[in-house]
Amino acid sequence: MGAGILGPMCRSIRVLHNFEPPATEDEIEAAALQYVRKISGTTNPSAANAEAFDAAVEAVAAATRTLLESLVTKAPARDREVEAAKAKARAAERYGSAG
Template identity: 75%
Template sequence: MCRSIRTLFNLEPPATSEEVNAAALQYVRKLSGSTHPSQANQEAFDRAVAAVAAATQELMDTLVTSAAPRDREVEAAKAKARAAERFGTKP
């Protein structure tokens, strides 16, 4: 799927509505194959983003876990280290 969509569940601090909307936008862009829909498709595109964002927020609000929340900074550092190893860059 989209590599730019990040895990939003069980983070500290919790995911914001902006992050949920950004993930929804990336998902709809991937499905539609379009980053900028035509004027004829703009309304359908916007409705799809809103529906996906609402479903995502509902899912995150109802999921439960016994695991401790993950720290965003620690997760970002791990991702940066993985990228450095993968692409041969310095972290």
């Protein structure tokens, strides 16, 4: 899978690897939900699709947990506050500062 395949369409999915403290279950589930919403094209599935949607979110979250637990790195852990400040600065540059 090439880097451009998920590019702009998954901007709201955050990097979860190599943080101290590690990614929380809520962060993993939120990323899985965003991914499934984007892939399915809906934020609120119909009753007929709710079961499949929920199963997909669960499967993506499980795969994400497995991946995060399996990854190794020699890089120092990222600091959440520093990364949040960087993201805020990028957004301000991209969209203009709101104040």
